[in-house]
Amino acid sequence: MTNHESTYLEGTLPKMTTSTHDLPIPKALLLDFGGVLVTSRRPDNWQRIVAETIVTLLDGHPQTPTVERITADVAAGALAAKSWRNAMSRPFAPAELSHESYVLDFIAADWPDAARRALQPHSAAICYAVNDAAEHRTLRDGSVELLRWAAQRQLPVVVVSNALSGAVHRDFLAAAKLTEFLTAELYSDELGIRKPNPQLLIQGAQAAGVPVSECWYVGDHLDRDVLCGTRAGVGVNVLMDDPAKSERPFSVPVTEDLAVADPAELLTILQSLWSDRPSLTSVEV
Incomplete structure (x- = not known):
């Protein structure tokens, strides 16, 4: 049994952060697709x-x-x-x-x-x-700005998403001209594993070249995303609200480290953290 699995089975919950200024600076962002970068209607x-x-x-x-x-x-x-x-x-x-x-x-x-x-x-x-x-997708408020800001700071961004057809997500992001801001895209149908399998996030961190413990993972479901982040041992588990998300089918013994409404709020928090560290790398994109 792995250390991550043992921690999960013992029911240990992530520690809630009382202030965003207490959060560690991410060395990479792992982002879900649906509910994070985009919202959708049927x-x-x-x-x-x-x-x-x-x-x-x-x-x-x-x-x-x-x-x-x-x-x-x-x-x-x-x-x-x-x-x-x-x-x-x-x-x-x-x-x-x-x-x-x-x-x-x-x-x-x-x-x-x-x-x-x-x-x-x-x-x-x-x-x-x-x-x-089955889904009409639109970008969420702040998605473009978040990805552009991360690219300016040379902060790797990897999309890690469950998908019936990851090719649909790839094509959407390419049409929106956002692929250039992404380090990699990992989809469950292409890898043969799905969240909350922790390997999806672990492979996302590997694609970013960063230990998973130094990544922030952002998803919209407690039972798949926050649970997956806990199992994988991510540095910060971010739960993003999406009014279009499906109802949680059952309870899970985890909670998020940070809750945000949308990519715009996440960007504001990251900008605040970065403002305390002016020496961090920034380049024009």
Whole structure:
């Protein structure tokens, strides 16, 4: 058993900080994607959009279900996967669903064998379609300013996020012209592990070239993000509020070190900490 695992199982809680000036300066920021850099809302009829994409991908296969049946299966699959993800907040080191498992087990479990075989090669494209259509994403207040400020101070920033299709997140950040401010992007579907598996944050710290104990991790869920930060041993666990986040399914024996409303408030706190240390590196970006 690792030291981090032992600490968690003994029920030790992170110490609450009474003043932001008591917080250690981060040597890297590990940021969640949804709920931190972006917020999202669920569009109407997104399931039908995905169903029509599946019909197009199957290209007239004779055993393709009707678009109405596919729409219902996409909706049922999303609900079932949500329940699975909630359950996966309990194990210490959960794995991520593969694209193939999501499509064949959660959407097409009862399709004819020939249709399932035809669907299998398109699993990644279908997961992309689901992740893209199911959420309309917008940048949160202060996201751009936070990333620009971190780049000016040569503070590494790594995105570490659970994702059905990390490619959707990559494409969003690239379209927003924010990729240049990021040291790395790590997504659960690409690594095969999902938060609260501590390895996701440990690998994020490694990508930044900084010990995880000297990183700040920012997420929007207590049961996945703060729990993951506690298991990984991050320096500061930051819980960011997001009105669009899902309800916590069960209690967890952890609490955050710092709570903020949005990236703008986080930036204000970091700027305050930096103002006490004028000798820290700053470059023009």
